[in-house]
Amino acid sequence: MAAARAPSVSGLPAGLVPPPKVALARAVTRMPRAGTLSGTLSYEPKWDGYRCIAIHDDHGVTLWSRQGKELTGYFPELTAAFASEVPPGCVVDGEAVIWAGGRLDFSALQQRLGAGAKTLSGLVRQTPASYVAFDVLAVAGHDARALPLSERRALLEELARGWAPPLSLSPATTDPDEAARWFEDLPHTGIEGLVIKGIDQPYTPGARSWLKLKHRETVEIICGAVIGPITEPREVVAGLVLDGELRIVGRSTPLKTAAARELARWLQPPRGAHPWPPAVKGTTLDRFNRDKEPVALTLVEPVAVEVSADTAWSGRSFRHPLRVLRARPELSPTDIILPDMLRPLRPARANTVEQ
Incomplete structure (x- = not known):
């Protein structure tokens, strides 16, 4: 193989001794044109899971996150499958996912990383x-x-020949019409959008050499609080009724001045008891918030707000910030229900790659 590095004592090239660095993607807001990347464009689904590098070296199989955290112990069924189906000397890039109710279930993945030894085996059996x-x-x-990607893909397809669940090969296409159909048809399964690559591109660790296009939907949420003064809100705190209660399900991106002024027209102090506290942990509003200090909320009388959201839903909250479009004062907050895009589908086999 051209320009191959000599294997190290672990049976892997020295640059791939774990934890390895991964190639990344930068966000775009529209389908890229031909020629944007090196070579014909190749499109893949953007999976809503954990980025996971699987390494089979002379010491066995290990799994690694994009941040370099070892995931081996959290996914014993994947570790065993790689040990059986992938020969030593291989490093594979992909996504660990869990299917539940016909869609990808990110919250089930999060439970794995928070599980103790006593509960992990039960989670492996259940999900x-x-x-x-x-x-x-x-x-x-x-x-x-x-x-180039075209040659790596051919190697991967050969490696994956004969694979069975829980291992699978991600679909890929160079047909932009088929990619457009995936982009429109797959979000209800929890697929976030598309990852676009050039077939002549090498794999570039640490560089955002790929593109990602996320599918977004317009939905209504309940604004039950804002961050900042009621007359000059900086962000919306989003709520939805889950299990009969109005629960915090995310936050918006920072509001621009005009949008904040328009929203403030419809905000009023609560007319009675409010189901939310005046301050919450940062992680209540978004999972990436590591601020230990509580976040102060300005509680308001619930009002319907139209937002743009992607399909990343944990089962209890939006995982990415929402974009506020407009207030919907003509809608009653009691009529706002869980959007169809977030509802579980008919039961599906857990190890099926749905298309």
């Missing part, structure tokens, strides 16, 4: 994980990262 492979970094101890 088994799947692995969706979309790239290969090494095969038979040879570094494949300098190869």
